[in-house]
Amino acid sequence: MSEQTHMLILGRQGSGKGTQSARIAAALGITHISTGDLFRKEVARKTQLGMRVGGYLERGALVPDELVVDVVMNQTADLGGWILDGFPRTMAQGQALFDALGDDAVDLAIELDVPTHQVISRLSMRRVCDGCGAISSAPSSEEDVIRLCNICGGNVVRRQDDTVEAIQSRLSSYDSLTGPLIIWLDSLGLLATIDGKGTADEVFQKSLGVIADRLLLSVEAMDVPTSS
Numbered sequence: 001m002s003e004q005t006h007m008l009i010l011g012r013q014g015s016g017k018g019t020q021s022a023r024i025a026a027a028l029g030i031t032h033i034s035t036g037d038l039f040r041k042e043v044a045r046k047t048q049l050g051m052r053v054g055g056y057l058e059r060g061a062l063v064p065d066e067l068v069v070d071v072v073m074n075q076t077a078d079l080g081g082w083i084l085d086g087f088p089r090t091m092a093q094g095q096a097l098f099d100a101l102g103d104d105a106v107d108l109a110i111e112l113d114v115p116t117h118q119v120i121s122r123l124s125m126r127r128v129c130d131g132c133g134a135i136s137s138a139p140s141s142e143e144d145v146i147r148l149c150n151i152c153g154g155n156v157v158r159r160q161d162d163t164v165e166a167i168q169s170r171l172s173s174y175d176s177l178t179g180p181l182i183i184w185l186d187s188l189g190l191l192a193t194i195d196g197k198g199t200a201d202e203v204f205q206k207s208l209g210v211i212a213d214r215l216l217l218s219v220e221a222m223d224v225p226t227s228s
């Protein structure tokens with residue numbers, strides 16, 4: 001049953017993980033859990049956790065493994081299916097996930113493959129609504145005029161960690177820390193790499209095809225909006 005599916009989504013920052021995981025979650029009837037979104041909410045609310053992680057987020061550095069693992073375990077407890085977006089990001093986090101939930105904790109890990117030069121250009125144009133989190137693209141990388149979100153009316157802004165320095169730090173930790181995790185997931189037979197270039201709709205269609213194929217589900221049975 002697709003509602004019990006447990007998935008991971010990996011990919012460089014700016015590869016479209018957030019957009020694709022939200023769509024996949026809706027299609028399969030599972031919960032989308034983004035660790036980045038969770039942390040940003042905690043920072044905005046100035047909670048104790050937010051105070052602890054704020055500096056890491058601003059610098060584009062990874063939050064310590066123990067802290068992230070705790071947060072994810074709390075979030076996934078009592079849920080049916082889920083897609084984890086942005087977790088695990090290190091071997092230690094991956095091992096902690098399997099230690100806590102067992103060897104068959106994950107049905108499929110999707111890696112969205114987009115080359116570094118392309119994600120840098122996407123990230124410099126990326127804008128996000130501070131109300132509902134909707135992601136959009138600015139007409140140019142320099143555009144910093146505040147626009148209003150056409151979904152919720154919130155402010156559409158640049159993410160605090162979409163600065164040149166933080167982008168570089170995040171991409172370099174992706175290669176050095178997440179790279180080995182991806183090789184490991186592949187060795188477990190869990191990885192499906194999808195070409196993440198192209199439009200969000202194109203990548204979504206490819207993702208659905210891979211999910212159907214690997215999890216023996218029928219695309220027709222998924223809840224896919226007809227406009228996609």
Ligand code: AMP
Nearest residue numbers: 035036056057061062063068086087089
């Ligand atoms: P994201 O929105 O996925 O790019 O995450 C934004 C920021 O949240 C990252 O740059 C990290 O500071 C933090 N973060 C999110 N997920 C993790 C994770 N699995 N491990 C460590 N830090 C994380």
